[in-house]
Amino acid sequence: MRNLLFAHHLENAFESLLSHRLRTLLTVLGVTIGVASVTAILSLTEGATKLVQDQVDQLSGNVGVIRSGAEITNEAESLTRTQTNYATATLTEDDLAALEELPHLEAIAPLMNIRTTLKSNDPGSTSKSHLVVGTTPDLAKINNLTLGSGQFMDEISNANAAVLGEQLSVDLFGTEQSIGKTFTIRDQTFTVIGVLNMTNQPVNFSSIDFDNSALISLESAKSFTQNIAQIQQINLRADSPSNITPMMQAAEEALLTTHKGERDFTVLASDAIAEPTSQLFRTLAALSTIIAGISLVVGGIGIMNIMLVSVAERTREIGIRKSVGASNRHIIWQYIIESLAISITGGVLGYLLGLFAAFLLGMVLPFTPQLSFEVAGIALGLALLTGVIFGLYPAIKAARKDPIMSLRQTH
């Protein structure tokens, strides 16, 4: 019985909406824009996450990282706090030494980031801020870095040897063939021994754009910070994917010992490191989702407005329906279904429009948006929710109308 009534309400809703085409179109448009922006932002965010996820998958899931600074568990805090790569780090060489003793450890590489300017003798080179990373030879193994020319650092390479990202090499020397050339970091001269292949992964779990970085040994990097290592992150690799979880647990215990119980570091294993690494990125994504949500609320207000007008226009009809046997519940359903018809139509159109916008944006961004059921579900769920929330008040208002007063109303 309920189904039959539902069919009646649905038919009724479409008939009533089609009789005011322009009005309906504009209301649907409000929802469409709201859902479209939410969809675009979510699928782009998902795309960025997927990018890092793919890297982790490529590394066959046996990579874990330890980051300096306590884990941010509070979402509100994550919006207000931005992580800086050059603040005093909480990870030290002692920690590194402790971690090297872990069972199942295959490779370990510290990342000590220094943001500074590099200078070369090349007349065309510009003095720009670049990232210099102090690390160990294992990094190439963990992060799958490959060399276009030359060699990576090893145990016997000189203290002043450096490996450049391809883009950095071009910026400094005007060519990617820069083996043997020299540049200076804070008046210390370094010689290029290798140039990395282009990675094209500005967003990754190491928070380093390797195309634009210079890699030097941890020992050399320490010389810029009074011989005390300021390690922002340690990348670890287990000998097999099944061992990564126990290994990272052991790592956590080891660090708790060296840090004397202070949990001022973050241990992340396999899937967890796929979360967008840049805090700023996360902040922006969260803020834009909120703004998109606001446009959805505006769309919802549009629905409520139109539904109230519609209820006022059809006061008499409500009276007639009640007098022939409609209960308050029937009237509520009639109007809820009408507002749902608007919001779901807007939701579907908005999802399609949002994907279109996301793919347009994806052309200029380093990552492509993802098609996922989750985003589709969220978009349609939000549309549904908007329809119910903003349709409920007009529906209740319609149902509460006194049949006698409604019948007396003249147009």
Add this chain to the structure above:
Amino acid sequence: MAQTKNNTVIQLKDLKKRFGIGDAEHYALRGIDLTIKKGEFVAIMGPSGCGKTTLLNILGLLDRASDGEYLLDGRSVEDLSSHKQAAIRSKNIGIIFQNFNLVPRMSVIENVALPLTYKGMSKTKRLTRASEVLKAFHLSEREYYMPWQLSGGQTQRVAIARALVNEPSIILADEPTGNLDSKASHIIMEELSDLHAQGNTIIMVTHNPNLTAYASRVIHMADGRIESDTSQHKAPSAPVYGRPLGGKKPKADEETEDSSAPTTQPTDAVLESTKSIQPVRRSMAKTRVRVKKVKIKNVRKRDRK
């Protein structure tokens, strides 16, 4: 429809209706005691503001009394939830209004089918049933007209068809001819008295004393009270409606000419019940149907022109 032993459909006990509070307090009904039996055609008369419409609204469960008791089919309905009252409206009550109250954006057949929606009938069944009822009112050709394309008399006949589509136990009419000219009024009244002859219970509010001739019982109201009630003086079967329209008796030739026209067939159940209640009324029904046929014929002729 629970048939009580004495066929009482409506029983009101000291019914009161108050509007406003404090200084603005005003009683529209000051204690109505009324019993209406199955098959009665009650006309409620009285000056404006005497509470006729308020009484009808309460009978139709569109309004609640402030005090007193209202038994419909032997069941007290005052304390029922609005949802249950709506269900009773849907099942047992058909209402006809002065200003027709068809839904303007729905066609004639959809309007007639509307009450069935709330009984949970499928669309096909709804429309089939509505079509049957419209046929009985000779409105088959108007099924897909919109309400504004009909004349006043036709509109009110559609409204009556809508009130009947649920096979209600009582039909309430609030000045059904108030917006119609005298010719259309008489057609509508013929329809109503025809329904009455088929055994339906009708309660009609009217200003027009001429129309009371169709009723089996006339109640006069004044200041929220019943002033006079014919059933207390005359037997219910008193032939007040025997010759409602003195000058409008059908001519013999018209009668024969119309023999092929579709007629309203009283259902077996109705016939059964009327037989058991008042055998006299059945013979009345036959004459009534005959008169009606002629009336419809006249309407058709007029439409063709």
